[in-house]
Amino acid sequence: MDDSLTGLCAGRGNRMTDETLPKPSLSARPSWIMPPKSNVTLQCHTSTNDVNFALRKGNVPVEFPQSPDSTEGMARFLLTDLQASSSGPYTCEYYRREPPQRSSQPSDILLLLVTGEFPKPSLQAPQRGVVTAGETVTLQCQRPDNIFMPIKFALLKAGAAEPIRVQDPAGKETDFSLRSVTVSDAGNYSCVYFLMRAPFWASDSQPSDILLLLVTGEEGVPRRGDYTTGNLIRLGLAAIIVVIMGAFLVEAWCSQKEPPRGSV
Template sequence: GSLPKPSLTVWPSSVLSAQSNVTLRCWTPEMGVDFILRQGETNLSVLQSRESTEGLAEFHLNDLKGSQAGEYTCEYYRKGSPDISSQRSDVLLLLVTGYLPKPSLKIHQNHKVSARGNLTFQCQKLDPLVQPVMFALLKAGTSNPLQLRGPEENGVEFSLQNLTVGDTGSYSCVYYQSSPPFLASQPSNHLEIWVTVLAHLSSSDYTTGNLIRLGLAALIMVTMGAFLVEAWHSQKESPNTS
C-alpha cells in the first residue's frame, strides 16, 4: 500500500517574475523518509531526509526562468524491501510572469468600500491572441492566487463577497496558458482597495443608548438639585446684613 500524500506549499508566491527565487516545501507527519519533487512527470530533485527536517523538505528554485513554470508535485518514500512510496501531493501551479503583454484590471465601484459589501474586478486581456487563457486574481502578500477563472479569450470578472477589513490591500491580475509551456503575462497595474467599517446600530443598540442618555440626564438633574439645596441652606444660615 501507499503512504498518505504530503502537502506542497510555496514561498513567497506561486506567481513570480523571471529571475526571482522561490522555495517549494513538501511536508508530511511521517519521520525518516526521503522526498522527490516533480515538474509534470519529470523528477527534478531527490532530498535525503535528516533528523532535523522532521518530515519537511525544502526545494529552492533560484533565478527563475520561463521553462520552470508548470505543475509541481512532491512525494516521499520510506526505504525498505521494497521501498514504500506515498501518494503524490496536490498539484501546485508555478507561474513565471513577463512573457505576455499585461492585462488591465478595473472595478466599477469606488476604491473605498464598506465591510460586508461586494466587489467585482474586471481583468481584460489586451493583446490580439485569440487562444483561450486562464486568468488569476492576485493580492500582494498572499502566496497563491485568490481566484482562477477561464479559459476565456478576452477577459473575466472576479467577485469578492461579504468583504472584511482583511480584504484591504493591493490587487492585480495575470493571464496564462493552461498547458505547457504555461506562459504568463506581466501583472496588471495594481489597484489599492480599502474596506471600511460603518457603525450600524440595531434597535436594541438605540434602546441601550437612550437608557444611558436618560441615566446621565437624571444624574445631572440630581447633582444640580443638590447644589441648589446646598446654596439655599447656605443663604438661609448666613446672617442678615441689611
Template sequence: MAKRQKGRKEGRKEGERKKERKKERKKERKKERKKERKKERNAGLRVLCLLPGPLPKPSLRAWPSSVVPALSNVSLQCWAPTKDVNFALRKGGDVLGLLQPPDSMEGEGWAEFPLTAVRSRDAGDEALLLLVTGYLPKPSLQAHQAGVATEGEQVTLQCQRPDSGTGIMTFALLKAGTSVPVQLRIPAGRETDFSLQNVKVKDTGNYSCVYYQRRAPFLASQPSNSLEIWVAASSPRTTTPDYTMGNLIRLGLAAIIMVTVGALLLEAWSMTGTPGVHVSFSM
C-alpha cells in the same frame, strides 16, 4: 600524375564523408535537444513522500508567491502530518531533489526545496500552480465601479489582455501579500470579470491580474498595473425604539386599576343600600 589525381579524389571523398558524419552528429544532437525540451514542456511540479505503507497526502505551497517574475527565487515548502518521512520533489518523471526533514517538529514533517533564477521551464500546474511571468504582453485591470466599497457589497474587476491572437488563456487575479491567486477564470474571449462577493475590510489591498497558457510551457504575461481597492466598514444601523410592549403594559395596568376601583365602589354601594347613587367611569 595519375596517382596525384587519385589521391586528390580520395581526399575529397574523405572530406565529404567527414562532412556527412558531422551533419549526422548535428542531427542527433538536435533530436536529443528536441526530446529534452518536449520532456520539460510536458513536466509539472509534484511532491511525493517516500515511505512504505499508506501515507496522508502532503501539502505544497510556494513562497513568497506561486506567481513570480522570471529569474526570481522561489521556495517550495512541503508539509506532511506525519513524522519520519522523506520528501521528493519531482518534475515529470525526474526527481529534482530528496530531503529528510529535521527532527525539530513534533508529529509532522516539513521540507523546503529552493528554486533559483526560475524560468518558464520551471512553471507547471500539476500539484502546485507555479507561474513565471514576463513572457506575454501586459493586460489591463479596472474596476466596474469607482470609489470606496462598503462591507457586504460586490466588487467586480475586469481583466483584459491585448489582442495578440494567442488563443484561449487562463486569467488569474492576484492580491499583493497573498501567495496564491485569488481567483482563476477561463473566458472564451480576451477579457473576464472577477467578482468579489460580500467584501470585508480585509479585502482592502492592491490587486493585479495575469494571463497564461493552459498547457505547457505555461507562458505567463507580465502582471497588470496594480489597482487599489478600499473596503470601508459598514456604519451601525440606528434602530427606532419599539413602544408597542410598553403601551400594552400600561393599558393592562389601567384596566386592572379601573376594575379594582369599580369593584370597591360597587361593594360600598351594596353595603349602604342608598338608592339613586350612580357610578360612572370615563376614559
C-alpha cells in the same frame, strides 16, 4: 489547483506505493506566481515521521537543495533565479526510511508560473475602485488582442500568497466578482493570464497596472441588517448605564445647590 491538471502527472511508472501513507501537501512561498530571477520555496508537508522527501516536475525527479530550516515532516526546496523553463506542474512525495521502503501517493499538483512571456493585461473596476461595504464589486481583467492560445486569468492581491481567483476568460477578458465586500477586501489588486499547458507561459513580470480598491464603512458600526438580538441587548444595557450615570450626576449637582441645614 485545477481539474485540468489532473492528467499532467499520468504515467509515473510502477513504483510501489503505500495506500496507508497519507498524501503530503505541497505549497509555494511566497507565491506560485513569481517574476523571473526571483526565488521561491516549495514546502512539502506530511504528518508522518522518519521519512525522506522527493520533488518532481511532471514525471521527472528534480534535484533542488533542501533548505536548512527543513524540519521533521516538512521539506523545503529552494528554487533560485527562476526562469521561464522553471514553470510547470510540481508534486512531492515521501519514502519511509525503514523497511518496507514504500512511497506515499504524490501530492496534489502545484503549478508554478514564472511571468514575463506575454504582454501584461489591463485591470479595471466599473465602480472606479470605490465601493460600500456589503456591495458586490466586479474587477475586469483583459488580455491584449494578439493572444490566441487557450489561457486562464488569475486575480492577485498585494500581500496574499495565493491568487484570489483563477478562472477562464469570456473572449479576451474575464470578470472577477467580489461579493459582500468588507474593509478587509480593500487593497491593491492586479491580474495575470497564463497557459494551462506546456510551456506554461504567463504574462509580463509586471502584472496589470495596480488597481486600488477602497471599501467605505467603519468596522464595528452596525449597519442596516446588523441589529441582531445580541446587538439590541448590548445597546439596551448601554442606554441603562447612561441613564443611571446621569441620575447620579443630577443628584450630585442638586446637593451642591442646597443651603446648609440650620442656616437662615
